[in-house]
Amino acid sequence: MNSAIIKGTGYYVPENIVTNDDLSKLMDTNDEWIIERTGIKERRWINNDESTSSMALEASKKAIKDAGIDKHDIDFIVFATLSPDYYFPGPGVTLQKELGLNTIGALDVRNQCSGFIYALSVADQYIKTGMYNNILVVGSEYHSGGLDKTTRGRGVTVIFGDGAGAAIVSKSPNNDRGILSTHLHSQGEHAEELTLIGPSTRRWVPEIFDGKGKDDEAIYPYMNGTFVFKHAVTRFPEVINEALTKNKLQSTDIDLLIPHQANLRISQFVQKKMGLSENQVFSNIQKYGNTTAASIPIALAEAKLEGKVKKGDLICLAAFGSGFTWASALIRW
Ligand code: COA
Numbered sequence: 001m002n003s004a005i006i007k008g009t010g011y012y013v014p015e016n017i018v019t020n021d022d023l024s025k026l027m028d029t030n031d032e033w034i035i036e037r038t039g040i041k042e043r044r045w046i047n048n049d050e051s052t053s054s055m056a057l058e059a060s061k062k063a064i065k066d067a068g069i070d071k072h073d074i075d076f077i078v079f080a081t082l083s084p085d086y087y088f089p090g091p092g093v094t095l096q097k098e099l100g101l102n103t104i105g106a107l108d109v110r111n112q113c114s115g116f117i118y119a120l121s122v123a124d125q126y127i128k129t130g131m132y133n134n135i136l137v138v139g140s141e142y143h144s145g146g147l148d149k150t151t152r153g154r155g156v157t158v159i160f161g162d163g164a165g166a167a168i169v170s171k172s173p174n175n176d177r178g179i180l181s182t183h184l185h186s187q188g189e190h191a192e193e194l195t196l197i198g199p200s201t202r203r204w205v206p207e208i209f210d211g212k213g214k215d216d217e218a219i220y221p222y223m224n225g226t227f228v229f230k231h232a233v234t235r236f237p238e239v240i241n242e243a244l245t246k247n248k249l250q251s252t253d254i255d256l257l258i259p260h261q262a263n264l265r266i267s268q269f270v271q272k273k274m275g276l277s278e279n280q281v282f283s284n285i286q287k288y289g290n291t292t293a294a295s296i297p298i299a300l301a302e303a304k305l306e307g308k309v310k311k312g313d314l315i316c317l318a319a320f321g322s323g324f325t326w327a328s329a330l331i332r333w
Contacts, residue, residue: 010062039264043161043289080115113321115293121182139293140164161289165297260319
């Protein structure tokens with residue numbers, strides 16, 4: 001069977017930096033609270049005509065360059081996002097057009113914070129079965145346009161940032177490298193603990209606006225923060241251990257854990273629980289906040305640029321988020 005390697009990575013974040021102090025001018029919050037509870041110092045928020053697909057385009061171009069392939073060598077796109085340009089169609093097709101690719105397939109993945117690992121698992125299977133040779137896997141999120149920037153929304157709004165990350169997943173004849181395994185989970189009974197209700201088919205636009213005006217909370221993301229936190233700190237170690245057990249490895253074998261950047265406190269908890277050192281857990285939430293499906297590919301691309309991902313290293317990706325969904329991937333780089 002073929003092996004699927006990550007041949008190239010790239011990321012893009014908007015230029016506009018929004019600090020915690022900037023947020024305190026919009027709502028009743030402060031730098032100290034945000035840093036203490038989340039570790040976030042600043043995030044990027046689009047302030048021009050950029051979009052989920054335009055950020056994905058920039059990240060994809062970098063990943064293609066990094067992989068050293070021609071864009072026409074890509075034979076499939078998997079695009080993970082919770083913030084698509086349109087309700088439909090998903091942004092995979094827009095990316096196909098903007099990249100100027102032939103009429104290759106484009107699949108959209110709706111798994112929020114776990115979206116990139118779900119997307120990677122799809123790519124991994126298509127490569128391993130021999131269906132495709134080079135797959136562009138993207139995670140991109142434009143959160144800032146849809147957040148409640150008043151004090152009412154502060155528990156959610158301070159956490160999220162915009163950005164995109166991409167990876168080229170390619171066929172390799174070398175079986176001792178590549179994606180070793182991926183592990184996917186969901187628990188839909190908690191779907192409404194972290195959600196954006198409207199507009200949707202359960203809450204159409206007229207229902208939201210009719211007689212209530214723009215202030216209906218249903219148009220903003222809702223998060224039961226404490227509940228999400230408690231589940232996250234259980235599921236992260238569980239799904240990392242599942243991947244290790246499957247591959248007969250131990251946490252001491254991990255060279256770098258790249259967790260979804262949900263909250264620095266969650267990452268620190270996972271680090272301790274897994275018996276890892278601070279250096280073994282990548283973190284960039286300080287700069288970008290939580291970019292949902294984009295957070296892992298941005299972190300992976302940055303870690304690579306910083307020389308923290310080297311050939312032969314054992315890299316573990318893990319995520320937890322809305323759905324609830326959670327996932328992990330082990331990669332021999
Ligand atoms: N600034 C200042 N005060 C804030 C605030 C903000 N941005 N957001 C909430 N508060 C206040 C609350 O109103 C509350 O005040 P009260 O005690 O007077 O009622 C107090 O701070 C504590 O709120 P609480 O929600 O209990 O804080 P917390 O310690 O649980 O931290 C989160 C909140 C969101 C940071 C935390 O729950 C969390 O990180 N959860 C997981 C989120 C996550 O990972 N989501 C993405 C999943 S992929």
